Amino acid sequence: MSLSAATRSETTKLLTTAMWWVLAIVLVAYIGFTAAGLGFVFSASAAGDLPGQSHQAGLPTGDAAPVLYSIAASIGYVFPLLIGTLMVTAEFRHHTLTPTFLATPRRGRVLWAKAFVGIGVGVVYAVLALIAAVGPSAGFLAGFGQDTGLDHSDTWAMLGRIVIAFALWVLVGIGVGTLVRNQVAAVVIVLAFTQFVEPIARVAGMFVDGLDSILRFLPAAASDALVGTSIYTATTRPTSSATPLDWWAGGVVLLAYAIVLIVLGHLTSWRRDVD
Amino acid sequence: MTFRQDREDDCPRDERFGMPEGQVLEFAGLSKRFGSVIAVDGLTARVEPGSVTGFLGPNGAGKTTTLRMLLGLVRPSSGQATIGGVPYAKLDNPLQTVGAVLEASSFHPGRTAAHHLKVLAQASGLPTARVDQALGTVGLADVAGRKVGGYSLGMRQRLGLACALLGDPGVLVLDEPVNGLDPEGITWMRGLLQELARQGRTVLMSSHLLSEVQQTVDRLLIISGGRLVFQGGIEDLVDPTEYATVVDAPDRAALTAALENAHVPYEVLRSGLTVRDPDVAAIGRVAADAGVALSLLQRRGPALEEVFFELVNGMRVHPSAAAPQAGVDAAAPAATEGVDAAAAAATTGSDAAAEAQAVAPPPEDAEPPAGDEEPASTEKPGGDEPAPEPAPAPAAEPEPEPAPAPAAEAEPEPAPGTASFAVAATGVIDIIPSAEPEPDAESAPAAEPEPDAKPEPEAEPEAESTEPSADRNEVIAGEPEELPPDDWRHEEKTQADLDADAFFHSFDGSETSEAESPEAATSDAEPAADAPAEPATEPEGEAQTDAEPDAASDDEKAADAASHPEDDAHDGGDRQ
Numbered sequence: 046m047s048l049s050a051a052t053r054s055e056t057t058k059l060l061t062t063a064m065w066w067v068l069a070i071v072l073v074a075y076i077g078f079t080a081a082g083l084g085f086v087f088s089a090s091a092a093g094d095l096p097g098q099s100h101q102a103g104l105p106t107g108d109a110a111p112v113l114y115s116i117a118a119s120i121g122y123v124f125p126l127l128i129g130t131l132m133v134t135a136e137f138r139h140h141t142l143t144p145t146f147l148a149t150p151r152r153g154r155v156l157w158a159k160a161f162v163g164i165g166v167g168v169v170y171a172v173l174a175l176i177a178a179v180g181p182s183a184g185f186l187a188g189f190g191q192d193t194g195l196d197h198s199d200t201w202a203m204l205g206r207i208v209i210a211f212a213l214w215v216l217v218g219i220g221v222g223t224l225v226r227n228q229v230a231a232v233v234i235v236l237a238f239t240q241f242v243e244p245i246a247r248v249a250g251m252f253v254d255g256l257d258s259i260l261r262f263l264p265a266a267a268s269d270a271l272v273g274t275s276i277y278t279a280t281t282r283p284t285s286s287a288t289p290l291d292w293w294a295g296g297v298v299l300l301a302y303a304i305v306l307i308v309l310g311h312l313t314s315w316r317r318d319v320d
Numbered sequence: 321m322t323f324r325q326d327r328e329d330d331c332p333r334d335e336r337f338g339m340p341e342g343q344v345l346e347f348a349g350l351s352k353r354f355g356s357v358i359a360v361d362g363l364t365a366r367v368e369p370g371s372v373t374g375f376l377g378p379n380g381a382g383k384t385t386t387l388r389m390l391l392g393l394v395r396p397s398s399g400q401a402t403i404g405g406v407p408y409a410k411l412d413n414p415l416q417t418v419g420a421v422l423e424a425s426s427f428h429p430g431r432t433a434a435h436h437l438k439v440l441a442q443a444s445g446l447p448t449a450r451v452d453q454a455l456g457t458v459g460l461a462d463v464a465g466r467k468v469g470g471y472s473l474g475m476r477q478r479l480g481l482a483c484a485l486l487g488d489p490g491v492l493v494l495d496e497p498v499n500g501l502d503p504e505g506i507t508w509m510r511g512l513l514q515e516l517a518r519q520g521r522t523v524l525m526s527s528h529l530l531s532e533v534q535q536t537v538d539r540l541l542i543i544s545g546g547r548l549v550f551q552g553g554i555e556d557l558v559d560p561t562e563y564a565t566v567v568d569a570p571d572r573a574a575l576t577a578a579l580e581n582a583h584v585p586y587e588v589l590r591s592g593l594t595v596r597d598p599d600v601a602a603i604g605r606v607a608a609d610a611g612v613a614l615s616l617l618q619r620r621g622p623a624l625e626e627v628f629f630e631l632v633n634g635m636r637v638h639p640s641a642a643a644p645q646a647g648v649d650a651a652a653p654a655a656t657e658g659v660d661a662a663a664a665a666a667t668t669g670s671d672a673a674a675e676a677q678a679v680a681p682p683p684e685d686a687e688p689p690a691g692d693e694e695p696a697s698t699e700k701p702g703g704d705e706p707a708p709e710p711a712p713a714p715a716a717e718p719e720p721e722p723a724p725a726p727a728a729e730a731e732p733e734p735a736p737g738t739a740s741f742a743v744a745a746t747g748v749i750d751i752i753p754s755a756e757p758e759p760d761a762e763s764a765p766a767a768e769p770e771p772d773a774k775p776e777p778e779a780e781p782e783a784e785s786t787e788p789s790a791d792r793n794e795v796i797a798g799e800p801e802e803l804p805p806d807d808w809r810h811e812e813k814t815q816a817d818l819d820a821d822a823f824f825h826s827f828d829g830s831e832t833s834e835a836e837s838p839e840a841a842t843s844d845a846e847p848a849a850d851a852p853a854e855p856a857t858e859p860e861g862e863a864q865t866d867a868e869p870d871a872a873s874d875d876e877k878a879a880d881a882a883s884h885p886e887d888d889a890h891d892g893g894d895r896q
Contacts, residue, residue, distance in 0.1 A: 047445070054443035061435035062428055140426040143393060144436075144483060147420055148443035150392045150409040318394040 051149050051158035055132075058145075059162055064131055072124040072170060073177040080116050081181035083276070087113060088189035110194030111203055111274040113182035117174035118207040119275040122268055123239045124174070125167045125211045129218020130235055132159055132166075133310075134228035142319050152315055156223070156307065163215035171211035175204055203273050206292060210268050213299040217264060220306020223315050239265065247277060261290055264302050270295025340490035342369025342522040343404030343417065345390060350399035351546075352385050359385040361546035362399070367524050367539075369490070372517045374537030374554070375526035378632055382546040383526040384422075387495050391420050403491055415444035419484030421494040425476065429469025433460055433479050436468060437486055444487055454482040459508075473500030481509070492516060494525040498532060510536040530628040542641075544632040551640040557627050561596075565603045568592030568616035578610030579603075592616050 059065055087109045136142045149155050183193040194200040218235070225231040243265045250260040260266055269275035270290035290298065345367035352360040360382040367373045377383050388394040390401040392408035400407060403418055411417050427436055437451040455464045458478040463471075468479065477500050484492055492513070498506045513536055517523045524541075527533045540557060542550035550557065568591065569575040575593060579586045584606055586593045595603050600619050607614050630636035 050445045051443055054439050057435065057442055058431075058439045061432070061439070062430040064430075135428065139428045140423065141428055143422055143426040144440055145443070146393055147391060147418075148415050148440045150411065150414055316395075318388070320388070320394070 048154055048157055048161075051154050052161045054148065055155075055158040055162040056165070058141075059132060059166060062135070064135065065128060065166060068124055068128050068131075069170065069173055072121055073173050075124075076117055076121045076174050077177035077181055079120055080113060080178040081185070083116065084113050084182035084185035087182075088185040088191050091186075091191050092189040094189065109191060110182070110186055111200060112276055113186070114175070114179050114194075114200065114204065115207065115269075115272050115274040116182070116276055117171070117178035118210050118272045119265075119269055119277060121170075121174040121178070122210065122214050122265065123235070125170050125214035126218040126221070126235055126239065127232065128166055128170065129163050129215035129220075130222040130225075130231045131218075131228065132163060132215075133219055133222030134226060134231045137226045138228040146319055153311065156219075156311055156315060159219055160216060160307070163219050164212045167212035167215035168208055170215075171208040174211065175207060179204070206272050206296075209296060210271050210299065213271075213296065213303055214268065216303035217299065217306060220303055220308075220310055223310025224306055224313065226314055244277075262298055264299060266290075267295040267298035267302070271299060340416075340488050340519075340521060341404075342490045342520045344368060345491065345493075345522060345524060346402045346405070347386065347390070348399050348402070350386065350389060350401050351397045352382070352389060352394060353397045359546055360389070360396075360543075363543065363546065363548055364399075365541050365548055365551050367522055367541065369522040370517060370520050371538035372513050372523040372525065372533075372536055373539040373541055374530075374533040375524055375541045375543075376530055376533065376628065377526075377528065377543040379528050381528075381543045381632075383528075383543065384495055386543070387420070387422070387493055387524075387526060390493060391418065391422075393422075413444065413487070415440060415446065415487035415489065417487070417489050418491040418493060419487060419489040420492075421477070421480040421484045421497050423480075423495070427468040427471075427476060427479065430467055432465050432467055433471070433482070434464040436479065437482060440483055440486055446487055450486055450488075454486045457485055457512075458482040474502060474505055477501055478505070481512075489521070491522040492524070494523075496527060497525055498527070506532075530625050534624060542628065542631055544634070548641045549631045549634075550638045552638070554624070556640070557624055557631075557638075558621050560598055563598035563619055563621035565595045565597055565600050566592045566616060566618045566620050567595060567603050567607065567614060569607065569612050569614050571612060574610065574612045575607060575614070578606055578612050581610065582606040594620075 091109050136145060145155060146152060149158075179195075183195060186193045221235060222228075222231050225234060243263050246260055246263065247266060250256040261270065267290060269277060271292050272295075273292050289295075347363045347365045350360055350363040351358065363382075363386060375383055375387070385394060386401070389396045390403070390408065403411065408414060408418065427433075431439075433455060434451055437454060438448055440446075441448050441451055452461065452464070455461045458481050460475065460478055460482060463475065468476065471479065477497065481494075481497065484494070494513075497513075498509055501509060513523050513525065517538070525533060525537070534554070537554060539553050540550060541548070566589075567575065567586075572593070576586065576588075579593065579595070584595055584597070584603065586595045588594075597603065598619055598621075600617060604614065604617050607617075627636065631638060
């Protein structure tokens, strides 16, 4: 059947289990809570309302809004990555690839359909994440009399780039899921890499000269580059000479991750015998 | 559960969009290798529309792999499987062309049945209205909104069928579809599949139990070890010459006279007279013409389950499967030998018998061999009663045993692996009235009247080939009154059976191969097998049924052979 039929089917498939909304709830709660907390601290700090405040840790007040808003991506990117992974590994886990491939024997088409649906759900997650991040942050900023930045086109451009980043992250997740197959292993890999490996590497990059130039090509770093702002880069001023990638370059790097993973997965795993 | 038979009424057939066309399924040199294991080996077969085709084979025979290759889920190592000449992956509308029921577990437990079908419907461009129809067809409409995780195996099986029927396909491929279904569900499934086939669709269902599909399928595809061993109608499974008519009358003398007058060759068993002619009506006419009232008139043949088992184990080769015949020939003799071994005759016996047979078409000659073959040489010599009696008891016994034993035993043994066969095996034994057969089989030499009686008759017939009937009748008089129908299968084991089993299990070590082809080898009309033993002439049914009778019947056969040498020759020719 046609690609549109396969895409419709994949959409139904995604929306008829609890996975997507459970992840969405966690996403909103996690990002909302973080944004609220940091929003309060940043706003209060910028307004000089925090007790015992000694301005040295103060953030450039002008940057507070974008940094807070970008929490959606810099912290929340694991969610689109997870949903993308689960979209594929769930099929392996529950043996639903059998009916899937019976209905759509052209397997590449199934993968394309998943990619399209993944982009869609990435956008939806991005919107949810942005609401969760921008809402509390802007509220606190406004409450403390700070600039919310919502009247700047730059801010909206960044929000748009966050949407793109989410979509790309879902694609990366699909690639990981296709390649790894085992759901538990895939989730563990995703969490370990995003929560431990890469953050630690990026911290290490702050102390090792030259490492930055390599680390900026890590997926999360590329994602931050695409978004243009990040709680990581904002709080940990890189001392090295390496400059972050341009936003478009970051996007390209992230897209390259997605494509390479998906293609590899397709070649090595997706075409295998289904049992 | 809320399954109801009446659900059948809303079958998809009512809602067909266009008449679905049954397609020919074709396997051409299909092979699949998993590492060093060859799961499917050069399978070439055809499945025609308009009938239910059973795809049989023991566990691990490659059924599922074959079906998965047909459905494009597994890539063949070589060869190809096509649907109407097209590989599955190239089908324009796969779900509307082929409906498949594979494993019952391929559902996301958190998704409802209706949603699962909706996913498939959308992928195939089917209207979502089909979802409700399909669920109604399989009786799941009431639970359509429940998550599949809460479904029983039977419900999942039905849901799988709903998936298959979703596109109202012309081809249905089902892998063990009745697993997990309750008896009611099985009956329902059978009716549904037959109806679908009747509509001209192609229905291919796999199973490892012949008995499971016997009542459903019209045609069979049997594989073993990845190779095709049989292909054809279920009626082709057994050679017509393996069938015989069992006839009996209260006035047996009159009946035998009538048969003799009509020049109908017959053999005498305790259970009646056996005529090696499947034409029941003709026999009935003979009796009617002679004014003999019959008490029994029945067509008998080997149980399909046994034939299936033999095919699967290579004891029997069917021409529909292009396989070397050599294997069978070798196997069959071995089986007979096993019997002999039991009687202490050792392998040579059968060889001798075989030779004798070959050499001696004439009745008299033929007999001796028969004698040698089973009783062990001792009995023969003393063709007269006196001799037979002393020795006969022992000698006679062995005979009965061998035949029945192998039959009874053989099956149980192989059975360990597969329960199904055990059932058949027990059935075999069971038929024999416990009192008689067992004693004989076991070895009660003289104690029992029958055994004693037998030895003599047997001896006599052999010695005096010409005057069989009278004596035999007496001997045989004690036989079971009722003969099981052709398809009888499930019977209980009696204590005697168990004893017999135990006895013969002691020979297991040496018998394994033979054990498997019990009846076929020992007494059956099997193609390859009979070379050695005349059994060919004898309908398998008897052999299976009567423990002693077999032994006796062999003698009778000899006698029979004597009177109708041409039969033997004929058989020999055919079978070889």
